[in-house]
Amino acid sequence: MFKVLVSDPISDLGIQKLFDANDVSVVKETGLNEDELIKIISDFDALLVRSQTKVTRKIMEAATKLKVIGRAGVGVDNIDLDAATQRGIIVINAPDGNTISTCEHTFAMMMAVARNIPQGYKKTITGEWDRKSFVGVELNNKVLGIIGMGRIGTEVAERAKAFNMKIIGFDPFLTEERAEKLGIEKGSVNDIAQKADFITVHTPLTKETRHMIAKPQFELMKKGVRIINCARGGIIDEYALVEAIDQGIVFGAAFDVFESEPPQKDHPFLNHDKVIVTPHLGASTQEAQENVAIDVSEEVLNILLNKPFKNAVNMPHVPSSVLNKLQPYFELGEKLGSFLTQLTKDSIEEIHINFSGELADVDTAPLSRIIIKGVLAHYLDSEVNVVNSMHLAETKGVKIVRQRSSSTKGFTNLITLTLKTKSGEKTIAGTLLNGYGPRIVQIDQYPVDISPEGIFIYISHQDKPGAIGKIGTLLGQNDVNIATMQVGRKIIGGDAVMILTVDKQPSKTVRKLLTDTSEIVSAKEIIL
Numbered sequence: 001m002f003k004v005l006v007s008d009p010i011s012d013l014g015i016q017k018l019f020d021a022n023d024v025s026v027v028k029e030t031g032l033n034e035d036e037l038i039k040i041i042s043d044f045d046a047l048l049v050r051s052q053t054k055v056t057r058k059i060m061e062a063a064t065k066l067k068v069i070g071r072a073g074v075g076v077d078n079i080d081l082d083a084a085t086q087r088g089i090i091v092i093n094a095p096d097g098n099t100i101s102t103c104e105h106t107f108a109m110m111m112a113v114a115r116n117i118p119q120g121y122k123k124t125i126t127g128e129w130d131r132k133s134f135v136g137v138e139l140n141n142k143v144l145g146i147i148g149m150g151r152i153g154t155e156v157a158e159r160a161k162a163f164n165m166k167i168i169g170f171d172p173f174l175t176e177e178r179a180e181k182l183g184i185e186k187g188s189v190n191d192i193a194q195k196a197d198f199i200t201v202h203t204p205l206t207k208e209t210r211h212m213i214a215k216p217q218f219e220l221m222k223k224g225v226r227i228i229n230c231a232r233g234g235i236i237d238e239y240a241l242v243e244a245i246d247q248g249i250v251f252g253a254a255f256d257v258f259e260s261e262p263p264q265k266d267h268p269f270l271n272h273d274k275v276i277v278t279p280h281l282g283a284s285t286q287e288a289q290e291n292v293a294i295d296v297s298e299e300v301l302n303i304l305l306n307k308p309f310k311n312a313v314n315m316p317h318v319p320s321s322v323l324n325k326l327q328p329y330f331e332l333g334e335k336l337g338s339f340l341t342q343l344t345k346d347s348i349e350e351i352h353i354n355f356s357g358e359l360a361d362v363d364t365a366p367l368s369r370i371i372i373k374g375v376l377a378h379y380l381d382s383e384v385n386v387v388n389s390m391h392l393a394e395t396k397g398v399k400i401v402r403q404r405s406s407s408t409k410g411f412t413n414l415i416t417l418t419l420k421t422k423s424g425e426k427t428i429a430g431t432l433l434n435g436y437g438p439r440i441v442q443i444d445q446y447p448v449d450i451s452p453e454g455i456f457i458y459i460s461h462q463d464k465p466g467a468i469g470k471i472g473t474l475l476g477q478n479d480v481n482i483a484t485m486q487v488g489r490k491i492i493g494g495d496a497v498m499i500l501t502v503d504k505q506p507s508k509t510v511r512k513l514l515t516d517t518s519e520i521v522s523a524k525e526i527i528l
């Protein structure tokens, strides 16, 4: 039974799939502090949060069973991503579900700051009829600067065009072609600062975006500009903004987010008559909350049930078209890693993976992670998973080389894995045979045809008459039934290998008897 903890208010309707799933029990406990979470988190396989719960390293250290943290929303700045990756915890978000709501909230804020709606409301309800103090501006013909042309920024641009605004967008990924297609101008932060009547930010909070609008940018701005932040507190320097308002550069500001949430009572925005604020309401609509909760619970279920998932934040995004192509190779990749590691004696210094044939044109990063998981799991067991396999390999000083080649040795697809150690290297190659499933087709220089499943005895021996018979007899006498046998040799009478699939594990004594046989160099048991 998987246990899921929901630690922030998340739509019940949205997480109905989790309530309905067999083998899943959902516990809702909101408002817990770090210590309270640490006490209970070891019971849970999955944690669902919005933005209130701060998922710290300490919490993750206590979360011995935790496989996935689901963020019902976009920003994951309340989750320690490095800690999650190191501990192999998958972090997923719901990037699409609240785009429209946040875009609409941005517009609500833009119009409110253009027309002084909150200020007018505040005075009117006290009984004062003041029509002079709140003369606003139109959006029509104004320049809107949008910093961050992702999902929300793009939707804001679309709507701003309907208001006949002229738009300048800045985003490191905004090309001239895309800008043209969107009907906007591509500019820099400074262009926006100099030309815009309204500026809105829609980036995540990162090292680059922290205080990207601060004193130097305010000094460039047109008098009377209005600033909106419905993205993350900290993108705009709050103190520099208040100074710019008080200096008469900025007319007013509308903020949904704060550097620290909730803001301290003495925060300069609160009670400033030119700054209007909302308590991080961008995504707070019935629709958005249902959407993100549905998306995140589907993904959490997929992860718990070992099914493909797409919105992992601490793993590269893989489009479903690519995932569908790679999926059939996952089992083969992991088994190749496991098989070869069990054959390798010394500590691994380099992992080389080569993809060819049908796999040469696909982004194989997810498959590489699985192969590396297969390699490391032999030593690290459940400590390693697809999220942390690359990271663990790197922290252990293992070099990873990924290549593509056109040489398929006659197969339509081929994965070749080589593990390099101080004393040499070992290679395995596998393919997915149409109608037959995964096969190991090469071990070192020996061509083989093995279904990667079961208990194997890998024997290195001298190719001498009678050697095979001796091995068969010895195993038979010790009640080890041979299911399949593959023999490979380079030259007649030279080094050879024999790979046996057996019905039960040979005991230590049997393995010793095998290696005591004169023709046998080594006998290694491999379990897949």
Ligand SMILES: NC(=O)C1=CN([C@@H]2O[C@H](COP(=O)(O)OP(=O)(O)OC[C@H]3O[C@@H](n4cnc5c(N)ncnc54)[C@H](O)[C@@H]3O)[C@@H](O)[C@H]2O)C=CC1
Pocket: 073, 074, 075, 095, 098, 099, 102, 147, 148, 149, 150, 151, 152, 153, 170, 171, 172, 173, 202, 203, 204, 205, 206, 208, 209, 230, 231, 232, 256, 257, 280, 281, 282, 283, 284
């Ligand atoms: N107020 C609220 O309730 C909500 C706030 N948000 C915030 O809005 C932000 C944007 O959300 P989406 O549009 O869905 O994300 P997105 O990932 O689609 O877009 C973010 C854009 O910011 C751009 N960017 C990153 N660094 C930049 C830089 N230094 N300069 C300029 N652009 C940069 C990226 O290239 C990307 O295009 C999120 O990061 C989240 O923090 C999102 C949803 C609700």
Ligand SMILES: O=C(O)CCC(=O)C(=O)O
Pocket: 050, 051, 072, 073, 074, 075, 076, 098, 280, 281, 282, 283, 284
């Ligand atoms: O859960 C919320 O309401 C916050 C939404 C948000 O900021 C986000 O999705 O990044």
